[in-house]
Amino acid sequence: MDPDWAKDTTLTAKCRMLLSGALHGKNTLFLSDNFKDLRRDVISKVRDDEVKRVLEADELILMFGASLLERLGALRRHVISQRMRQLARLLITFKLTNGETSLMELIDASRFDNVVVCVRGICGNAKQQTVAGVNMFTSPSYGLHIGHSLVKCSMLKRGRAIRLKNHAMKEEAVSFLELMEGQDWISKISSPALQSLKERRFNTVDGLPSTSDLQQLRSWTLEKFQRAQKRLIETPDEFQWKQLANSTFVLATTFNKRRSGEVARMSLSSYVKRPKWQELRNEEMKNALSPLELKIADRFDMVQLPGKRGRRVPLLLKPEWVEAMDLLVKLREKCAVHSKFFFGVPGKDSHINSWKV
Known part of the structure; x- marks a missing residue:
């Protein structure tokens, strides 16, 4: 096995990849170096079933996964594998009624109506109607996600056709893309799915x-x-390092009412290189604050974190937390914490999981 392939994977993942390599000994597409990172970071951790075997054998699904991996990164491998499995499920459903095919062949205007039927079948009929009388889906989120994925796959096929100077393939991708962006997909999939999701939120207890x-x-x-x-x-x-890191993480997250993943993914450099906010305040800003706000500004430290959709979100830190966090930074090497994340796990490259704290 390639040592880079097996790097930073669990024993279970290594065994899966070894078995997968044996099963795909003649599958040059799956073993191609073009999908080396995808195999190591995503596919090695996918549940081994029929859906996995389908996505491993389909070129366009692998291209789609590799594209997502470049854009989202390995930390979001669960999202990538989920999107790939959704495409594989569509392909399996399509094959049951329309015969053997690939996703590359499925991206064609002549097969658009069959794709819509398959997607509606996977979404399921909830046997209920919205207030407006629209039939609701059992799994409406699938319809929304698969729509975005099919649009991206159409673009990937168009890009492949342009590189190969294959005008017929390009026309298939462009025509399918036009149908996806037209009223047919909206009226049959997107709109009912959105209405189903909104209807579910009514009369739910928070x-x-x-x-x-x-x-x-x-x-x-x-x-x-x-x-x-x-x-x-x-x-x-x-x-002891992990115990202090976990308790500091909980205190900071609950006090700031932040999403746990935002705090857990805080990098070490974000904390160490944070600006000295008290020294950077100008007189105009200082004069605009009330006495209470001035005391709060003097008391708290702050780290800015990347939030949802790339927004900057503040994480306020009390002096006692800063003291403990400085201690965690000081003893990282001694406690075998080498992760790039501040709340790292000793002996691993990952950050702590909030649901395990």
């Missing part, structure tokens, strides 16, 4: 934690935070 639960969480986490900080100073090791 599970909000009570004040007593939040107070109990804070007091328990604060006690754990103080104990972990003391123990890390006395006996610095991987376990």
Whole structure:
């Protein structure tokens, strides 16, 4: 096995890739170096079933996955594998009624109506109607996601046709793309799917934690935070480092009401190289603040994180958290934390999972 292929993968993933390599010994497409990163970072971790075998054997699905990997990165491999599996499911459903084909051949205006029928079948009929009388889907999100994926696949096919100077292939991709962007897809898939999603949100209960639960969480986490900080100073090791990192992560996330993934993915450089905000304030801004706001500005430190859709979101840090975070930075090497993420996992290159904290 290529050592670069097996790098930073779990034992289970390595075994899967070894088995997959044996099963695809004659599949030159799957073993091509063009999809080396895709195999290592995404396909090696996909559940081994019929859907995986279909996506491994289809060139356009692999091209689509490689394109997503370049744009989203390996950290979002679950999103990439999900999108690839959705295309493979469509291909399997299409083959049941229309015979053997590939996604490259499926991207054709002459097969558009059959594609719509297959997508509606996968979305499922909920046997309910919206207030406006539109039939609802059982899985409306599939219709929305597969629509975006098919548009991107059409563009990939068009790009391949331009490079090969294949005018017939280009015409197939362009005509299919025009139908996808027209009223047929909107009226039969996109609009019913969106209405189904909106209808589901009506009369749903939002599970909000009570004040007593939040107070109990804070007091328990604060006690754990103080104990972990003391123990890390006395006996610095991987376990104590992780305990302090987890408690600091929980305190900062709940206080700022941030998405847990945003805080978990905070890079070490973002914290270490954060500006000294107190020194950068100009007089005009300072004079515009109230006495209370000035005290808050003097007390808190701040790190700006990338949020949803690339937005900058602030993470306010209390002085006691900054002290603990500086300690975590100081003892990273000693505790075998080599990740680029601030809240890294000792001995691994990943960040902590919020649902495991």
